[in-house]
Amino acid sequence: MLTLYDAARCPYCARVRIVLAEKDVEYEPIEIDLKDRPAWIYEKNSTGRVPVIEEDGWVLPESAVIMEFLEERYPEPRLLAADPADRALARLTRALRELEIGGCKTTKSLHVALAGDPEVRAATYDTRWLERRLEQNAFRLT
Numbered sequence: 001m002l003t004l005y006d007a008a009r010c011p012y013c014a015r016v017r018i019v020l021a022e023k024d025v026e027y028e029p030i031e032i033d034l035k036d037r038p039a040w041i042y043e044k045n046s047t048g049r050v051p052v053i054e055e056d057g058w059v060l061p062e063s064a065v066i067m068e069f070l071e072e073r074y075p076e077p078r079l080l081a082a083d084p085a086d087r088a089l090a091r092l093t094r095a096l097r098e099l100e101i102g103g104c105k106t107t108k109s110l111h112v113a114l115a116g117d118p119e120v121r122a123a124t125y126d127t128r129w130l131e132r133r134l135e136q137n138a139f140r141l142t
């Protein structure tokens with residue numbers, strides 16, 4: 001079974017949990033206390049950060065890479081559009097949201113412009129499922 005090294009309040013972990021939930025993938029979560037990280041987490045990820053997934057001794061850090069891996073490994077239901085241009089827009093939205101989550105405001109006006117464009121929003125699956133899961137309080141940020 002897949003293991004997720006997880007932290008409840010981490011937005012990067014949350015988006016991996018969302019993909020796992022959408023794809024109904026069974027996994028074992030292992031909560032990492034970020035204030036008192038176990039030394040062994042550095043063996044999984046040299047930066048010591050979560051999320052990391054592991055399966056049969058194979059480890060993968062970095063949430064965006066994990067999401068892409070899960071999309072390819074578990075293609076149904078599809079979370080990215082079939083059309084390459086739409087996929088690119090979804091990735092662009094994701095990249096901009098990463099900057100936003102990271103507290104970087106330098107691309108905020110670009111992000112606002114993109115988010116306000118109904119055509120871009122319609123083409124960007126990431127935005128729809130992220131917002132839906134936000135409504136469902138899937139981030140466990142309480």
Ligand SMILES: N[C@@H](CCC(=O)N[C@@H](CS)C(=O)NCC(=O)O)C(=O)O
Nearest residue numbers: 010011012048049050051062063064
């Ligand atoms: N680029 C990484 C960022 C992951 C990240 O920063 N995780 C935070 C928790 S939200 C962490 O592990 N922080 C511990 C640290 O930076 O030492 C990803 O997308 O997975």
